[in-house]
Amino acid sequence: MTTLLRRWSVLGRLSELPGPIRLIVLGQLAFNTGFYLVLPFFALHLTRDLGFGGALVGLLLGLRTFSQQGLFFVGGALADRFGTRPVALTGFGVRILGFLLLALADGAVLLVAGTVATGFAAALFSPAVEAELARRAGELERDDGPTRSEAFAMFGVAGEVGVVLGPVIGSLLLTVDFAATTLAAAGVFVVVLVAFARGMPRRPAAHAGEPVLAGWGEVLSNPAFLAFTAAYSTWLLSYNQLYLALPVELERGGAAGMLGVLFVLSAVLVVLGQVPLAELVRRRLGARALPVGFGVLALAFAATAVLIGFGTAGPVPAVVFVVLLTLGQMTVVPVAQDAVGRLAGERRLGAYFGVLASGGGLAVLGGSALLGSLLEAQGPPALPWAVTAALPLASAVVMGVLVRRVPALQPDHSLTSAERNSP
Known part of the structure; x- marks a missing residue:
């Protein structure tokens, strides 16, 4: 029983990791806790407290997304050139500055500055941290430790815990005011900055002295x-529908109050299931999990479309969507993040992770505009879901071809060295 509980325990698995990797995993919990202290309440603060109109609120939210997701490729290239540690520490400092500006802001100028700083901070530290995790976890796997996909699974679990904790703490602090919430978020990142400065060993930049553009050239x-x-x-576009399409469906089904419950359901599924599922997927499927996982994502949208088409009322279509989407997420993401290092040949990981994230940002920008127009149209309510199902389905086909044809993605590469050498 103790062994079984340990297998399903994130904390138990964390004890198997070296200090720097453990710091990165726990840091992800802190990143999301600090970020989600503020994000869910930002639009409410702009409209209720500052009296801004919808156009300015939309502009600020768009700026945040672009300065973060759209600029990941910049942070990744800088991490390769100057080292993951200094770029990550700089990102933490910029995030602290951004939150301080948001706490002080009572007009558009400071709000724009704080919003851009908050977003760009993640464009600096996220690809740097992911590249460092990929590099160190890859080294650990080659020494027959936990695999890189398992390390990324733990990274994802820690992030989901932060997604739950942040809004809970933020809602309590919001009873004081928005400034207190953002100052608390800044305090979280002060702790992160100190922890990483003390606990993350210095190591030379992988491509010091080389032009920053060289990394993008290699990726392209x-x-x-x-x-x-x-x-x-299409994974990030699919996940983004938790914020765009899901609320619309809950409103249609008369269950708008279920939105928070479904976010908690998704987080609980990840916290309880991500690590054991990642281990099962690694042993049984390897990189073949990529087409399977995208197939599950497509099924999430297709099943929701069918349920809506048959007139299913209440929250049932939304619950089915969230459960299947989360299962697809847990199947795809750790394997894909491990695959980035293999496709990169373990070189320029910052640039590769940055470009990967920016590609997702572009997909969200274009795809959400299309889906938003379908959601607002007077057509059948199942149509947006059916159209969106085609996107991860196309990804499943492409991933299936890549797994068969690209040596770095073939199944035996997902095994540890001990498993590859076993009779």
Whole structure:
């Protein structure tokens, strides 16, 4: 029984990781806790407290998304050139500055500055942290430790805990005021900055002295990775429908009050299931999990479309969507993040992770505009869901081709060295 509980325990698995990797995993919990202290309440603050109109609120939210997701490729290239540690620490400092500006802001100028700083901070530290995790976890796997996909699974679990904790703490602090919430978020990142400065060992930049543009050139000359990025981008677009399409469906079904419950359901599924599922997927499927996982994502939209088409009322279509989407997420994401290092040849990981994230940002920008127009149209309510199902389905096909044809993605690469050498 103790062994079984340990297998399903995130904390138990964390004890198997070296200090720097453990710091990165726990740091992800802190990143999301601090970020989600503020994000869910930002639009409410702009409209209720500052009296801004919808156009300015939309502009500020769009600026945040662009300055974060759209600029990941910049942070990734800088991490390769100057080192993951200094770029990550700089990102933490910029995030602290951004939150301080938002706490002080009572007009558009400071709000724009704080919003851009908050977003760009993640464009600096996220690809740097992911590249460092990929590099160190890859080294650990080669020494027959936990695999890189398992390390990324733990990274994802920690992030989901932060997604739950942040809004809960933020809602309590919001009873004081928005400034107190943002100052608390800044305090979280002060702790993160100190922890990483003390606990993350210095190591030379992987490509010190080389031009920053050289990293982008190498990524853009890797056709297998570009195809992988295009296919993977529909994952972020699919996940974004928790914020766009899901509230619309709950409103249609008369269950708008269920939105928070479904977010908690998704987080609980990840916290309880991500690590054991990642281990099962690694042993049984390897990289073949990529087409399978995208197939599950497509099924999430298709099943929801069918349920809506048959007139299913209440929250049932939304619950089915969230459960299947989360299962697809848990299947795809750790394997895909491990695959980035393999496709990159373990080189320029910052640039590769940055371009991967920016590709997803572009997909969200274009795809959400299309889906938003379908949601607002007077057509059948199942139509947006059916159309969106085609996107991860196309990714499943592309991933299936890549897994068969690209050596770095073939199943035996997902095994540890001990398993590959076993009779």
